[in-house]
Structure formats: structure tokens, C-alpha cells
Amino acid sequence: MPPGGVEHRARQMSQIAGLVHQWATDPRIGDLISECEADADLVADPSSDSAANLRELRKSYDRATKLPSDLVTERAQTRSIATHHWQEARQNADFDLFRPWLEKNIELARRTAECYGWADGEEPWDALAEGFESGMRAANVEAVFTPLRDRLQALITELVGGPKQPSTALNHVVLPIDAQKAFVRDVITAMGFDWSRGRIDDSTHPFCGGTCVDDVRLTNRYRDDGFVDALGGGMHEAGHGLYEQGMPAEHDLTPIGTAASLGIHESQSRMWENFVGRSEAFWHWAHPRMVQAFGSAVSGLSERDMYEAMNLVEPSFIRVEADEATYNLHIMVRFELERVLMNGELAAADLPHEWNRRYKEYLGVDVPNDALGCLQDIHWSGGSFGYFPTYCLGNLYAAQIFEQVRSDVPDLDSSFAKGDFSPLKSWLNEHIHAHGSRYEASDLCVRATGKPLSAEPLLRHLEGKLRPLYGV
Amino acid sequence: MPPGGVEHRARQMSQIAGLVHQWATDPRIGDLISECEADADLVADPSSDSAANLRELRKSYDRATKLPSDLVTERAQTRSIATHHWQEARQNADFDLFRPWLEKNIELARRTAECYGWADGEEPWDALAEGFESGMRAANVEAVFTPLRDRLQALITELVGGPKQPSTALNHVVLPIDAQKAFVRDVITAMGFDWSRGRIDDSTHPFCGGTCVDDVRLTNRYRDDGFVDALGGGMHEAGHGLYEQGMPAEHDLTPIGTAASLGIHESQSRMWENFVGRSEAFWHWAHPRMVQAFGSAVSGLSERDMYEAMNLVEPSFIRVEADEATYNLHIMVRFELERVLMNGELAAADLPHEWNRRYKEYLGVDVPNDALGCLQDIHWSGGSFGYFPTYCLGNLYAAQIFEQVRSDVPDLDSSFAKGDFSPLKSWLNEHIHAHGSRYEASDLCVRATGKPLSAEPLLRHLEGKLRPLYGV
Numbered sequence: 055m056p057p058g059g060v061e062h063r064a065r066q067m068s069q070i071a072g073l074v075h076q077w078a079t080d081p082r083i084g085d086l087i088s089e090c091e092a093d094a095d096l097v098a099d100p101s102s103d104s105a106a107n108l109r110e111l112r113k114s115y116d117r118a119t120k121l122p123s124d125l126v127t128e129r130a131q132t133r134s135i136a137t138h139h140w141q142e143a144r145q146n147a148d149f150d151l152f153r154p155w156l157e158k159n160i161e162l163a164r165r166t167a168e169c170y171g172w173a174d175g176e177e178p179w180d181a182l183a184e185g186f187e188s189g190m191r192a193a194n195v196e197a198v199f200t201p202l203r204d205r206l207q208a209l210i211t212e213l214v215g216g217p218k219q220p221s222t223a224l225n226h227v228v229l230p231i232d233a234q235k236a237f238v239r240d241v242i243t244a245m246g247f248d249w250s251r252g253r254i255d256d257s258t259h260p261f262c263g264g265t266c267v268d269d270v271r272l273t274n275r276y277r278d279d280g281f282v283d284a285l286g287g288g289m290h291e292a293g294h295g296l297y298e299q300g301m302p303a304e305h306d307l308t309p310i311g312t313a314a315s316l317g318i319h320e321s322q323s324r325m326w327e328n329f330v331g332r333s334e335a336f337w338h339w340a341h342p343r344m345v346q347a348f349g350s351a352v353s354g355l356s357e358r359d360m361y362e363a364m365n366l367v368e369p370s371f372i373r374v375e376a377d378e379a380t381y382n383l384h385i386m387v388r389f390e391l392e393r394v395l396m397n398g399e400l401a402a403a404d405l406p407h408e409w410n411r412r413y414k415e416y417l418g419v420d421v422p423n424d425a426l427g428c429l430q431d432i433h434w435s436g437g438s439f440g441y442f443p444t445y446c447l448g449n450l451y452a453a454q455i456f457e458q459v460r461s462d463v464p465d466l467d468s469s470f471a472k473g474d475f476s477p478l479k480s481w482l483n484e485h486i487h488a489h490g491s492r493y494e495a496s497d498l499c500v501r502a503t504g505k506p507l508s509a510e511p512l513l514r515h516l517e518g519k520l521r522p523l524y525g526v
Numbered sequence: 527m528p529p530g531g532v533e534h535r536a537r538q539m540s541q542i543a544g545l546v547h548q549w550a551t552d553p554r555i556g557d558l559i560s561e562c563e564a565d566a567d568l569v570a571d572p573s574s575d576s577a578a579n580l581r582e583l584r585k586s587y588d589r590a591t592k593l594p595s596d597l598v599t600e601r602a603q604t605r606s607i608a609t610h611h612w613q614e615a616r617q618n619a620d621f622d623l624f625r626p627w628l629e630k631n632i633e634l635a636r637r638t639a640e641c642y643g644w645a646d647g648e649e650p651w652d653a654l655a656e657g658f659e660s661g662m663r664a665a666n667v668e669a670v671f672t673p674l675r676d677r678l679q680a681l682i683t684e685l686v687g688g689p690k691q692p693s694t695a696l697n698h699v700v701l702p703i704d705a706q707k708a709f710v711r712d713v714i715t716a717m718g719f720d721w722s723r724g725r726i727d728d729s730t731h732p733f734c735g736g737t738c739v740d741d742v743r744l745t746n747r748y749r750d751d752g753f754v755d756a757l758g759g760g761m762h763e764a765g766h767g768l769y770e771q772g773m774p775a776e777h778d779l780t781p782i783g784t785a786a787s788l789g790i791h792e793s794q795s796r797m798w799e800n801f802v803g804r805s806e807a808f809w810h811w812a813h814p815r816m817v818q819a820f821g822s823a824v825s826g827l828s829e830r831d832m833y834e835a836m837n838l839v840e841p842s843f844i845r846v847e848a849d850e851a852t853y854n855l856h857i858m859v860r861f862e863l864e865r866v867l868m869n870g871e872l873a874a875a876d877l878p879h880e881w882n883r884r885y886k887e888y889l890g891v892d893v894p895n896d897a898l899g900c901l902q903d904i905h906w907s908g909g910s911f912g913y914f915p916t917y918c919l920g921n922l923y924a925a926q927i928f929e930q931v932r933s934d935v936p937d938l939d940s941s942f943a944k945g946d947f948s949p950l951k952s953w954l955n956e957h958i959h960a961h962g963s964r965y966e967a968s969d970l971c972v973r974a975t976g977k978p979l980s981a982e983p984l985l986r987h988l989e990g991k992l993r994p995l996y997g998v
Contacts, residue, residue: 055725057723058720062740248530250528250529250530251529251531253528265535265538266534268528268530268531268534269527269535306534
């Protein structure tokens with residue numbers, strides 16, 4: 055958008071947010087929900103279509119009605135302008151250009167949290183995080199993150215000082231972008247993505263969107279020396295896409311026909327990106343295809359070289375470029391900071407310092423400037439406080455679900471090694487996708503894996519895969 | 527969009543069309559307009575802000591209220607699906623894939639025309655065309671087109687058989703696309719387009735869109751051997767863009783703050799594309815810049831070679847690739863056909879035959895298949911009957927307005943030859959753009975040029991420029 059359009063878009067966003075809020079909080083909707091809730095036939099079985107839809111409708115109706123209309127429109131207007139200033143600030147690596155807008159976003163988020171309210175022993179961050187992941191609370195997140203951080207930091211230290219270092223050759227090859235696109239497309243086809251109900255295009259930031267279960271849109275990005283990112287990004291977005299295409303079509307456009315949560319959504323993308331795309335079995339299948347697709351540029355690389363390059367562990371300061379092990383530490387930094395921003399214990403002005411201090415402590419890296427530091431992500435410019443941990447939850451869910459798939463499906467690796475990913479896709483279709491949001495995320499996890507969410511599967515996965523790679 | 531999304535989008539479009547119609551026809555709006563019309567202060571001066579806005583609001587309110595809601599939603603749904611089938615039909619050059627949908631669109635358009643109604647001596651086409659160009663009637667269009675066609679056909683025959691044939695070298699050069707984009711951008715900058723309130727991107731079909739006077743978006747397309755089209759397309763869309771950026775900002779989002787008509791809009795794009803971009807003076811300025819931008823690929827071409835290549839006249843069967851002289855004949859074919867389709871005198875099934883017959887008669891070309899014939903344009907698939915003549919009106923308005931600019935602004939060619947296009951832009955800003963739709967298109971024409979619209983200026987322009995080029 056040209057800079058001239060900023061004010062007008064802010065007014066439009068505000069207008070639209072106001073209208074949506076007005077419709078969503080119409081007392082008639084509340085009356086209808088109450089009427090249905092009073093009908094025993096509709097709610098007797100909590101996992102019935104009607105009861106599940108009512109549960110979700112009630113949640114969003116109650117949440118929406120807690121906010122006054124002027125707060126909703128002011129937030130929409132401010133976010134729209136703040137995002138513009140965040141872009142400028144990041145371009146110029148000048149935090150001060152964004153600071154006043156971050157302050158405004160923080161103030162509006164704290165007012166929003168107050169409207170939602172929080173229970174005894176809870177805190178403002180909880181009130182906001184509930185909108186991204188039902189039931190997620192800062193205290194629980196902390197209880198998972200603290201031991202996870204310790205184990206990950208120990209693992210990363212082991213790996214970085216390990217006696218072996220993986221091949222990095224694949225990270226340096228230069229491959230024609232058209233051939234990369236064709237290869238990524240072939241992989242996504244093998245994953246089982248239905249092109250009659252989806253497509254893939256280019257964009258600055260990869261994403262998965264669409265309009266309904268039969269129209270799912272992926273995007274990806276390519277650099278001629280960025281094949282590893284392009285493949286990872288493509289499989290990641292296609293993982294989201296398989297979830298969307300696997301939603302129960304008969305419930306399309308109703309609450310049940312949508313994802314169980316952001317964390318579950320992210321588990322689907324991470325599973326294909328990390329548990330499939332960075333596995334030995336996948337590369338047994340992919341290696342000869344790489345040689346066929348890219349010829350002499352990769353013919354000197356072995357199957358093992360490619361597998362190793364996909365599994366480098368290297369602490370850095372950019373979240374979206376982080377490897378499978380360090381990624382979670384990036385999330386922990388953000389979670390800790392947004393929690394104290396919401397509690398009023400940290401002022402926006404002190405954010406860069408606190409950000410950089412944690413990057414040094416957790417990842418051992420010196421952040422060179424704020425563009426590569428606290429200005430790198432769009433989320434806070436859009437007023438999204440409480441969102442980041444859903445990324446880490448995604449990794450945890452993915453690991454736990456994948457362990458279950460391994461135990462349910464014999465010879466998963468043999469299938470992958472032959473390029474047959476349908477056993478995984480079928481399992482996910484049946485145990486995750488088809489349920490939409492019939493069950494809340496935590497219930498879905500128990501139903502699918504038999505256990506509540508735990509960090510152990512992810513740690514087992516990372517330690518089990520990475521230690522041998524680094525000769526530890 | 528993937529094919530799976532067709533049905534859902536059709537439902538969405540139908541839903542949106544229904545809501546917009548419901549809001550636009552709310553009796554309260556009618557009451558408010560009537561109340562204002564009864565206030566002498568508001569309507570005493572017909573060119574005052576209030577009177578002009580009321581005139582436009584009344585027009586659109588009365589028009590909207592003539593349509594029943596179910597026709598509006600059915601049209602939206604059908605158009606959306608018909609466009610999908612048109613794409614398939616064009617891809618396969620198979621008219622029969624589109625025919626049933628064209629029939630449905632025709633039937634809906636005729637029902638729509640009946641709802642709008644038409645005066646004695648008028649016809650269904652008039653009722654529809656009014657929505658694209660206020661006051662445009664088939665009889666008047668025919669009265670202009672018939673002599674225009676005769677003179678153009680005679681001119682084209684002269685040229686094609688002329689003793690000289692222009693250089694076509696520029697049409698065959700292969701130029702890097704990035705360098706083409708940079709060049710087109712520089713030309714648009716020289717035209718005076720304000721990049722702080724606009725931008726340009728790539729798309730399959732060039733267009734000009736945006737959200738408000740301060741956010742105007744252009745697109746263009748490039749082929750490495752398609753520089754002439756890229757330059758023409760870029761200047762064309764930028765001409766539309768200058769009009770949008772020149773609208774009275776204080777009236778943004780009200781009727782006055784919008785274009786006077788589609789014909790006037792097209793006059794702005796055609797003026798820059800044809801009257802500037804295909805002029806000798808422009809190429810005096812552009813030639814050294816071309817050599818600087820593209821080096822040896824064009825250094826063998828003289829200023830004259832480039833000017834000539836921009837002015838080739840060659841009858842063909844594709845409208846959007848047609849030259850300045852033959853373009854209008856393409857429009858006449860479409861006008862004649864949609865007129866009889868609306869009158870019920872032509873059945874959809876007979877369209878290909880009648881289309882091809884006219885192309886042979888008017889342009890002397892044999893249409894090789896329906897993809898390059900009656901399936902080439904999107905308009906009828908979207909239910910737009912009565913739109914095409916606005917393109918030709920644009921050429922007529924452009925010629926008449928440009929004659930006036932020439933007479934008002936001394937040394938226009940000297941300015942162009944120096945790359946100074948501001949005298950033209952300033953004149954247009956003052957006499958056309960700043961008025962928005964304060965005046966109806968026909969009134970604006972008289973105010974700006976002193977005369978009602980006539981075909982003479984366009985014929986003078988074409989004959990005066992093209993005959994010498996072909997040694998006639």
C-alpha cells in the first residue's frame with residue numbers, strides 16, 4: 055500500500071470492525087444461543103454437532119459482548135496505523151519510530167484485558183491469550199517452558215560443541231527458482247494436497263489462507279540460494295492446507311468446521327515441515343528426485359548430506375529462520391516479554407534492552423540492531439499479545455501426535471522412504487482434521503494421543519535425532 | 527481460484543450483492559434524498575456540491591429500487607459461475623462450454639432491462655447501457671458509429687495498401703523485463719503520477735484500482751518481446767491513475783469524488799497511451815532514454831523507427847492488442863451483437879457465426895477459433911451488456927479533449943519533446959479531474975471543449991497522423 059493510503063485503510067478497518075462487532079453482539083444472537091442451550095436435546099451430548107457449535111458460539115458471543123464498541127473500533131484503527139509505523143521502523147532499524155504506537159497498542163491491549171477480566175491467580179496476559187488458544191494460561195505456559203528451556207539450552211550447547219558437524223552443502227547450492235517451485239509442488243502433491251481444491255502462489259511471507267474447505271490457498275517464497283527454506287516453507291504451509299482441506303465439509307462455515315485451535319493448526323504445519331521433511335526416510339525418497347530435478351548442481355551431494363543440511367542447529371537472532379531446536383527459545387523470549395508488558399512490569403521503551411539481554415542469555419547471540427531484534431515480528435504491531443506461544447504449542451502437539459502415529463501405523467518410515475505419505479495423511483484426516491473444533495484442543499489431544507500435552511515427546515524427538523547427527 | 531471454490535464464491539457474491547442491494551434500497555435513504563431535494567438551498571444551483579451529489583444519489587437509488595432482490599442475487603450468483611465456465615471455454619476454444627451460461631446471462635440481462643424499463647423509441651440495450659454511461663442510447667451510438675466505421679475502413683484500406691510501411695523493429699526486440707519495468711516506471715513518473723499515493727504491480731491483465739484518492743493501484747504485464755504493449759499498457763493505466771489521483775479529495779467517498787463516467791475515464795487512459803505515447807514529440811524525448819536503458823538491443827533503432835513501430839496499423843482479431851485505428855471497429859462488432867442479443871434478435875448459439883462474419887466484413891480477417899473470437903472478452907460472462915461502447919467513447923472524448931488542450935496550451939509538443947508533461951496534466955487536473963462527477967459526462971465535455979462530443983477530432987487525429995506514416 056502506498057503511504058497515502060494508511061489513514062483511509064485505518065478508517066475502513068475501524069468501520070468494518072465496528073460493524074462486525076455490532077452484528078456479533080446483537081442481543082438477538084444471545085437470545086437464540088440461550089434458547090438453544092435450554093433445549094436438552096441439543097446439548098445432552100457435548101460432542102454432538104449442536105452442542106459443540108453452541109459451545110463455540112457461546113464462547114465467542116460472550117467474549118465479544120465484553121468489549122465496548124468504541125474500544126473495538128479504536129483498536130482496529132490503531133493497529134492499522136501502528137503496523138505501518140512498525141514497517142517504517144523496521145526498515146530504518148529505528149525502534150523510536152514504533153515506540154509511541156507500541157505504547158498505544160499496549161495500553162489498548164491492557165484495557166481489552168480488563169474488559170475480558172481474569173480469574174483469581176490469573177493475569178492480564180491470560181485474558182488476551184484465551185482469544186488465541188482456549189484455556190492457555192501464563193502460569194501453565196511457564197510451567198512447560200521453564201524445564202523445556204533448560205533441556206533445550208543443554209542440548210544446543212552439546213550440539214554446538216559436538217565432535218561432528220553436519221554437512222551444510224545444500225544450504226549453499228544455487229538452484230533455478232522455477233525448478234525449485236516445481237520440486238516443492240511435487241512434494242506437496244505427494245503429501246496429498248488436492249489441487250482441485252487449492253493452489254499455491256508466491257508472496258513475501260508464506261501463508262495458508264482461502265475461503266472455504268474447497269478453496270485453500272498456499273503461498274511460498276523462493277531465493278535461488280534458499281532451497282532449504284523454500285522446501286520447509288512449502289511443506290509447512292501445505293501442512294496447514296491439508297488441515298483446512300480435511301475439515302468436515304458438511305460443517306463448512308459453522309464453528310465445528312474450523313480448526314480446533316491455533317496450536318493444533320501449527321502442529322499440522324510443523325509435523326510435515328519437521329517430522330517428515332527433516333527425516334532420514336523422507337530424504338531417502340527425495341534424494342534421487344533432487345538429482346533428477348536439479349542435475350549437476352546437487353549431484354555431488356549424498357542423501358546423507360541433504361538430510362544433514364536440513365537439520366543444522368545454529369543459534370541466531372531471527373525467529374522465522376530458526377532451526378527446529380532453537381525455535382522454541384525464540385518463542386520463550388517473546389512470551390516472557392509480552393507477559394510483563396501486559397502486567398505493566400515492563401515499559402515499551404525498555405523492550406529493546408530486555409529483548410537483547412534475553413537473546414544473549416538464552417541463545418548466546420548479540421542482536422546487532424532492533425530490526426533484527428524486537429522489531430522483527432509483525433504481531434505486536436497488530437496488537438496481538440498472547441499469540442506467540444501457540445507456535446511452540448504447535449511443536450509440542452506435533453511431537454506428541456507424531457509419536458502416536460508412529461505407534462499406530464507400522465512401517466511409517468518405509469512408506470516415507472517410498473514417497474507414500476498417505477498413511478500419515480489418513481491418520482491425521484481421521485484423528486485430527488475430521489473433528490474440526492468439535493473438541494477443544496486439549497480434549498482433542500487426549501482423544502488422539504491418550505495423554506494430555508507434555509514436552510517430553512518433543513524433547514525425545516530432538517535429542518534422539520540431533521545427538522547422533524552431531525556425534526554426541 | 528481452484529475449481530473447487532467456484533460454488534462457494536458464487537454464494538458469497540450473491541450474499542454480498544443481496545446485502546448491498548438491501549442497504550442501497552432502504553426506504554430511509556429514499557426519504558432522506560427526497561427531504562434534501564425539497565430543500566431549495568440544497569438544489570438551487572445544479573452544480574453545487576449538494577445538488578450534484580443529490581443528482582447522483584437519486585440516479586443510483588432509483589435504479590437500484592427498480593430491481594427485485596432475488597434478481598440481484600441470482601445475477602451475482604450466475605455471473606460468478608458463468609465467468610468460471612467462460613474461462614474453461616476460452617482455454618479449450620469450445621464455445622459450447624460457455625453457451626448455456628451465456629444464455630442464462632442474456633436472459634437475466636433482459637429481465638433486468640425490463641425492470642429498468644425504457645422510453646418510447648428506446649430499447650432494452652439502452653436500459654442496461656445507462657448503468658455504464660449515463661445518457662448513452664443505442665440509436666445515438668449507431669449514429670456516431672456508422673459514419674465512423676466508413677471513414678475508418680476507408681482509412682485502413684488506404685494505409686494497408688500505402689506506398690510506405692513503418693518500421694516494425696521495436697516490436698521484435700527482446701528486452702530484459704526488469705529494465706522494461708524500470709523504464710515504464712520512469713515514464714509514469716514523468717507523467718506526474720504521485721508514488722506516495724500510488725503504486726504499480728504485475729498482473730495477468732493490466733488494470734487501475736485502489737481504495738481512495740490517496741491509494742491508487744496500477745498493474746501492468748510484461749513479456750521480454752512485448753515492450754510496445756508494456757509501455758502502452760503502463761501509460762494507459764497511469765492515465766486512469768492520474769484521473770483517480772486528481773479527484774477532488776474533499777469529496778472522496780461521495781458521488782462527486784468519483785469519475786464522471788466510464789467513457790471519460792477511458793478518455794484519460796487513451797490520451798496518455800495514444801495521444802502522448804504514440805506522438806513524435808514523446809519519442810524525441812524517449813529515444814535517448816531507451817538507448818540508455820536498453821543499450822545495444824535498441825541502439826540500432828532511430829527515433830523515427832521507434833515512433834513508427836508505435837503506430838503500426840494492422841487488422842487483427844484481438845481487441846486488446848489492436849492498434850489505434852482498428853480498435854474502434856472491434857468495439858462496433860461487439861456493440862452491434864450485444865444490441866441484437868438484448869433485443870432477442872440473435873440467439874446465443876448463433877453468436878460465433880455472426881461474430882466471425884462481422885470480423886471478416888469490418889476488419890477483413892478470418893477468426894481462427896472462438897477463443898480468439900467471441901470468447902476473447904470477459905464482459906458478457908460477467909453479465910455486462912452495454913459496456914463496450916464506453917471504450918470507443920473514450921477514444922472520441924480523448925481526441926476532442928486533446929484538440930482543446932492543444933489550442934489552450936502553446937508549445938505542447940516542445941514540452942513533450944523535453945519530457946515535460948506537466949502542462950497536459952495540469953490542464954486535465956483543472957478541466958476534467960477536479961470536477962469528479964459534479965457534471966454529467968456530456969456536460970463536462972461541453973464545458974471542457976466548448977462542443978458536444980463528435981467523431982471528427984478522432985478522425986482528424988488518425989488521418990492526420992497515419993497517412994504521412996504510410997506515405998498516403
